[in-house]
Amino acid sequence: MKAKRRIAKVHKDTRAFFLFLLPSLFGVLIFVLLPFLDVFVRSFQTVVTKQFVGFKNYGTIFSNQAFQLAVKNTVRFTFVCIPLLVVIGLLIALPVSKMKSAGTIKSLYLFPLAMPTATIVIVWKMVFYKQGFLNLILTQLGEWTGLWGEVHFDYLGSSASFWVLVFSYIWKNAGYTIVLWLAGILGIPNELLEAARVDGASERQCTMKIILPNLKGSLYTIVILSFLNSFKIYREAYLVAGAYPEQDMYLLQHLFNNWFVNLDFDKMAAAAVCVGGFLFVVIMLLQRVWDNKT
Amino acid sequence: MSLHNCMARWKDIKKGITVLLIMIPTLLVCLPIILLVTGSVMSNGELRQHLSPVFSDALDYISWQVVPDYPTFENYSKLLFMTPQFFILFWNSIKMVGCILAGQLLVGVPAAWAFAVYRVKGSRALFALYVVLMLLPFQVMMLSSYLVLNRLGMLDTQQAIILPAVFSTFPVFLTYGGFRCIPMQLFEAARIDGAGELRIFCKIGLPLGKSGLLSAMVLGFLEYWNMMEQPMAFLEDKSLWPLSLYLPEITWAQAGYAFTTSIITLIPAVFVFIWGQDYLEQGIIFSGLKE
Numbered sequence: 001m002k003a004k005r006r007i008a009k010v011h012k013d014t015r016a017f018f019l020f021l022l023p024s025l026f027g028v029l030i031f032v033l034l035p036f037l038d039v040f041v042r043s044f045q046t047v048v049t050k051q052f053v054g055f056k057n058y059g060t061i062f063s064n065q066a067f068q069l070a071v072k073n074t075v076r077f078t079f080v081c082i083p084l085l086v087v088i089g090l091l092i093a094l095p096v097s098k099m100k101s102a103g104t105i106k107s108l109y110l111f112p113l114a115m116p117t118a119t120i121v122i123v124w125k126m127v128f129y130k131q132g133f134l135n136l137i138l139t140q141l142g143e144w145t146g147l148w149g150e151v152h153f154d155y156l157g158s159s160a161s162f163w164v165l166v167f168s169y170i171w172k173n174a175g176y177t178i179v180l181w182l183a184g185i186l187g188i189p190n191e192l193l194e195a196a197r198v199d200g201a202s203e204r205q206c207t208m209k210i211i212l213p214n215l216k217g218s219l220y221t222i223v224i225l226s227f228l229n230s231f232k233i234y235r236e237a238y239l240v241a242g243a244y245p246e247q248d249m250y251l252l253q254h255l256f257n258n259w260f261v262n263l264d265f266d267k268m269a270a271a272a273v274c275v276g277g278f279l280f281v282v283i284m285l286l287q288r289v290w291d292n293k294t
Numbered sequence: 295m296s297l298h299n300c301m302a303r304w305k306d307i308k309k310g311i312t313v314l315l316i317m318i319p320t321l322l323v324c325l326p327i328i329l330l331v332t333g334s335v336m337s338n339g340e341l342r343q344h345l346s347p348v349f350s351d352a353l354d355y356i357s358w359q360v361v362p363d364y365p366t367f368e369n370y371s372k373l374l375f376m377t378p379q380f381f382i383l384f385w386n387s388i389k390m391v392g393c394i395l396a397g398q399l400l401v402g403v404p405a406a407w408a409f410a411v412y413r414v415k416g417s418r419a420l421f422a423l424y425v426v427l428m429l430l431p432f433q434v435m436m437l438s439s440y441l442v443l444n445r446l447g448m449l450d451t452q453q454a455i456i457l458p459a460v461f462s463t464f465p466v467f468l469t470y471g472g473f474r475c476i477p478m479q480l481f482e483a484a485r486i487d488g489a490g491e492l493r494i495f496c497k498i499g500l501p502l503g504k505s506g507l508l509s510a511m512v513l514g515f516l517e518y519w520n521m522m523e524q525p526m527a528f529l530e531d532k533s534l535w536p537l538s539l540y541l542p543e544i545t546w547a548q549a550g551y552a553f554t555t556s557i558i559t560l561i562p563a564v565f566v567f568i569w570g571q572d573y574l575e576q577g578i579i580f581s582g583l584k585e
Binding site for chain 2: 010013014016017018019020021023024025027028030031032034035036038039092095096105106107108109110111112113114115116117118119120121122123126129131132133135136139171174176179180183218221222224225227228231232234235238239252253256257260265268269272275276279280283284287
């Protein structure tokens with residue numbers, strides 16, 4: 001009797017589950033999953049005649065110089081930005097968590113998130129331009145200290161443009177990271193810290209031995225979300241320098257866009273499968289590692 | 295000076311340094327806004343004077359003045375009263391963002407509810423798939439979106455932007471976080487009282503899971519108000535463009551215009567930001583929840 005009732009409940013749950021999920025699942029199927037399957041198939045075909053060519057498209061993109069450059073730059077950008085963002089966020093979140101005015105500070109840091117990219121790019125252009133504000137300030141600093149003369153460095157047209165992007169990314173996403181860190185820090189039970197203090201632990205010891213080890217879970221999500229947001233840097237890059245920027249700034253996003261404009265769908269399909277598959281594996285691995293740790 | 299005094303002094307200094315370290319980035323956040331606001335009320339002549347190094351190859355620097363000599367709303371009135379194109383794009387932006395958010399509410403919220411409340415075989419795997427989809431960047435999905443939009447004959451219409459966004463899985467994930475915070479016993483109690491599933495969703499789920507839902511809306515607004523990749527790829531007709539693509543079209547020669555447009559683009563985002571700040575924060579925290 002009891003077993004029967006349980007089966008009835010499972011059945012009812014399943015029905016309710018699918019009824020609530022159906023519209024979304026249907027859309028995801030039509031707009032995401034099936035088309036991606038289509039792309040997967042196309043990655044083994046030629047564009048026009050749709051002949052099966054095996055792994056030829058994959059061979060083409062891996063020997064393609066633009067692809068190599070874009071992958072190199074994207075990887076470099078990721079490996080520079082994410083650790084930097086994570087550490088800067090933590091360094092700010094730690095003192096802020098002890099402040100009374102944490103709310104105000106948090107919202108100030110979050111504000112760049114609300115700034116439309118097109119808006120902020122106007123400002124960056126004025127700052128990093130050859131005769132822009134940064135060089136003006138540096139020149140005045142040089143005059144004041146007497147150490148150097150006028151500075152006319154072109155940040156946007158040289159390899160420094162990469163660092164302009166890094167700066168812009170951190171400027172925009174610091175608030176997001178700080179909020180996540182703060183949530184992690186405030187989630188640590190207060191009794192734990194109180195007990196340590198009663199036992200005579202210094203503030204530094206509290207931070208090193210209690211707060212940091214307890215933030216491992218936050219670290220995982222911060223890394224994942226920073227990564228997700230790092231792809232959106234394309235907007236800044238595109239608006240500052242257009243579709244074919246200085247080569248240190250040429251990211252995978254540029255390459256995809258240019259292939260799209262040129263209708264190079266075969267290369268695009270192969271690259272989408274590679275990048276998508278790679279991301280899938282990385283996310284799964286990270287999740288596995290994290291699950292084992294906690 | 296006694297040791298105690300010295301220690302107290304040192305503590306003060308340390309505190310001062312911390313405050314300073316936190317204030318510097320704050321300044322970095324505020325300066326761009328000051329720059330934009332002052333630029334938008336400067337007369338064109340004055341702007342040209344300040345920005346002339348941009349047009350000439352001379353070696354002098356750009357300059358600025360926080361309080362313009364002759365503040366004027368000339369650029370605002372020109373933009374608001376004499377540029378019909380601007381209104382079309384502003385309206386496009388509002389329309390697209392509104393449709394996307396409404397669609398996400400209708401589609402994403404029930405889906406989140408399904409994942410949060412019902413433990414069905416396979417639901418965890420499906421949810422993991424949703425999470426991965428939410429993390430894939432637009433460029434990876436660009437070709438597949440193009441293919442399906444082409445097949446449905448939606449290219450170069452605003453549906454091409456709206457529909458794929460409606461089925462984005464990010465809001466599902468955020469709303470899910472909100473629903474998970476409701477104690478399950480509430481649903482059990484309601485079921486025992488004879489409430490149907492739909493009733494439980496409307497009467498308990500929606501009111502109590504409001505924060506997750508609103509946070510998805512706030513983050514969604516900021517994201518789609520700023521949307522560039524999708525319209526750039528799928529809309530050729532410039533009269534369908536959102537405002538976020540109009541701004542980059544303005545050249546330096548019309549700098550005053552650019553500043554004014556920036557400010558007006560910024561205003562709705564600022565309102566949503568101020569109104570929804572708590573939800574925004576909540577949303578960020580939900581986005582960091584483990585599934």
